Amino acid sequence: MTTQDLITKIGLKPLSKFEHRDVEGVFVSDMLSDVMAGAKSGNLWLTIQTHKSIVPAANLVDVSAVIITSGKEVPQDTVDLASKYNIAILSSDLATFELVGKLYGLGLGAK
Amino acid sequence: MIKGALEASVIEGVDRLDTEVEHIYASDLMSDVLAFGRPNSILLTGLATQQAVISAHMAEFVGVVFIRGKKPKDGSEKFAKDNQLILLSTKLDMYEACVRIDSTRRGRYSGAKGSWMRQGTEEMSLSREFFIQGSDFANAGMVSTKVKSILKKIGFDPKLVRRVAISTYEGEMNVVMHAKRAKVDLSVTPGLIQVVIEDEGKGIPDVELAMQEGFTTATEEMRAMGFGSGMGLPNIKKNSDELDIRSEVEKGTTLQMRFFI
Known part of the structure; x- marks a missing residue:
């Protein structure tokens, strides 16, 4: 499954500029240090953190996309930085729990 | 060369x-x-x-x-x-x-x-220096992002680059959260990538305790930003091949991380 497939199937809103890529597994956390330690390359990262420090973290662990849940507004500097590093920031109006359910339904597991 | x-x-x-x-x-x-x-x-x-x-x-x-x-x-x-x-x-x-x-x-x-x-021969090497400012949360992670770009450009295995990037990030975050400033030295020589982060700050009184997962001295504010769950040093240890920590209270801490190519 690619980021493009997800956007169409779940109705996510892309905020940054990025190239589509394969998605493998999902990681949910609002603690950056937890992401650094636990997320795997290619994971989707679901969070409500919107501070721009999520961008280096996403870049360094090499997640396939960051999904900001609960329709939380993302500051422009976060979006700009993400575009600069080709990091996908997607937005969903669903709460993390509901979104996880949908992703699970699509066959995405924890990797 | x-x-x-x-x-x-x-x-x-x-x-x-x-x-x-x-x-x-x-x-x-x-x-x-x-x-x-x-x-x-x-x-x-x-x-x-x-x-x-x-x-x-x-x-x-x-x-x-x-x-x-x-x-x-x-x-x-x-x-x-x-x-x-x-x-x-x-x-x-x-x-x-x-x-x-x-x-x-x-x-x-x-x-x-x-x-x-x-x-290459033994003369082949690269070394770069960066600086991190304490409490500068706005730019936190930028030094490790640069380190990642450099290693990626050289063409190292992405898994190795990821290990170096994550370790450098954890070290960088520790400086941003706890120290005044730090100098970061990246050096690449045949067979070895080394990252040394030398900070000026309060130091770590008990390195063994700091190495334990979950141990943290982060403030509520830092934790609200998603940092400080006590995984930093253990995560560096996990991702690097060799880790040396030298620390002196009220002076600073030096992390030496080595990765074998």
């Missing part, structure tokens, strides 16, 4: 091999060298005479490489020695020598995968 790329032997100047070469000039016509050669170049030539060495000196070159295994038989060596020039000799012909230097240079700077490592 050039000696390695050309598998050259050293005729003169073995103690000056670390001299920076800015340009390469390939020619057998010494009038061209004098007319077009730029300072700090190295001359590739088939003219194995003292004239070549003198011309190189006049054009302020750092040295001369003789191709096709040629070696000057006149007083070139002494002239080179007296004037601090490097003389090398390679068995390659002019075309092959130029190609090798170019591909080695490209491998090093734009990342033909690992080629600079394969062609």
Whole structure:
């Protein structure tokens, strides 16, 4: 499954500029240090953190996309930085729990 | 770099091999060298005479490489020695020598995968210095992002790059959260990537305790931003091949992280 497939199937809103890529597994956390330690390359990262420090973290662990849940507004500097590093920031109006359910339904597991 | 790329032997100047070469000039016509050669170049030539060495000196070159295994038989060596020039000799012909230097240079700077490592010798290395400002949350993670870009460009295995990037990030976050400032040294040598983060700050009173998962001294504010769950140092240990921590209370902490290539 690619980021493009997800956007169409779940109705996510892309905020940054990025190239589509394969998605493998999902990681949910609002603690950056937890992401650094636990997320795997290619994971989707679901969070409500919107501070721009999520961008280096996403870049360094090499997640396939960051999904900001609960329709939380993302500051422009976060979006700009993400575009600069080709990091996908997607937005969903669903709460993390509901979104996880949908992703699970699509066959995405924890990797 | 050039000696390695050309598998050259050293005729003169073995103690000056670390001299920076800015340009390469390939020619057998010494009038061209004098007319077009730029300072700090190295001359590739088939003219194995003292004239070549003198011309190189006049054009302020750092040295001369003789191709096709040629070696000057006149007083070139002494002239080179007296004037601090490097003389090398390679068995390659002019075309092959130029190609090798170019591909080695490209491998090093734009990342033909690992080629600079394969062609390189012990002189091949890269070192970069960065600075981190304590409490600068706005730019937190930017140094490790740069380190990642550099290693990715060289063409290292993405898994290795990821390990270095994550370890550097954790170290960087520790500086942002707890120290005043730090200097970061990245060095790449054949077989080893090393990142040293040397901070000025309050130091770690009990390193063993800090190494335990979940131990944290982060404030509520830091935790609200998603930092400080006590995974930093343990995560560095997990991702690096060797980790040394030296810390002095009220002075600072130095992390030395090594990754085998």
